[in-house]
Amino acid sequence: MCFTANCGTVNTKYFAINLPFFTEAQHHNTCLNRKICIDANGDIKNCPAMKQSYGNIRDTTLKEAIEKPGFKDCWTICKDEIDVCKDCEFRYMCTDCRAFIKDPANPYSQPAKCTYNPYICLWEGQAGYVPVEECGNYSRETGFVPDREKIARLNKQIWNEEE
Numbered sequence: 001m002c003f004t005a006n007c008g009t010v011n012t013k014y015f016a017i018n019l020p021f022f023t024e025a026q027h028h029n030t031c032l033n034r035k036i037c038i039d040a041n042g043d044i045k046n047c048p049a050m051k052q053s054y055g056n057i058r059d060t061t062l063k064e065a066i067e068k069p070g071f072k073d074c075w076t077i078c079k080d081e082i083d084v085c086k087d088c089e090f091r092y093m094c095t096d097c098r099a100f101i102k103d104p105a106n107p108y109s110q111p112a113k114c115t116y117n118p119y120i121c122l123w124e125g126q127a128g129y130v131p132v133e134e135c136g137n138y139s140r141e142t143g144f145v146p147d148r149e150k151i152a153r154l155n156k157q158i159w160n161e162e163e
């Protein structure tokens with residue numbers, strides 16, 4: 001299996017519906033909290049798909065790597081801070097990938113492999129689906145800002161909801 005091709009995929013099959021996960025998700029990252037990995041080259045990282053290395057096992061202990069500045073930064077990035085996810089009903093049961101994100105320059109952008117649009121409650125492929133990007137505007141300064149009027153119109157069309 002190719003790790004980077006499959007990891008980070010968001011799908012209801014991978015949702016974790018249990019109290020420990022839900023509780024941890026309130027204040028911590030649901031994938032990376034307390035995680036450490038060593039890639040095929042011996043580099044110590046938060047996850048094998050990330051570029052940032054905190055040393056190599058040939059000359060760095062895991063404890064030294066964990067204590068380096070920046071290593072623990074992603075541990076506390078929780079779903080309530082992530083663009084789009086913070087508005088999603090699945091946010092406390094969904095694994096939060098930080099390696100594959102929509103805007104690599106923004107550590108709070110939505111996981112790139114998510115195909116759910118929480119503003120209309122539809123997954124890609126379901127009748128009426130439109131991507132999240134059509135429900136608002138994104139900039140690095142503001143993050144994703146939902147277009148409430150457009151979302152209300154879409155929900156009326158899809159679900160016959162009153163605006």
Ligand code: SF4
Pocket residue numbers: 007008009031032047048049050095096097098099100
């Ligand atoms: S951050 Fe993404 S790629 Fe890395 S282990 Fe978590 S889900 Fe997989």
Ligand code: SF4
Pocket residue numbers: 010079084085086088089090091092094095110111114115116118
């Ligand atoms: S929007 Fe965020 S919380 Fe919701 S399913 Fe997608 S990745 Fe998970």
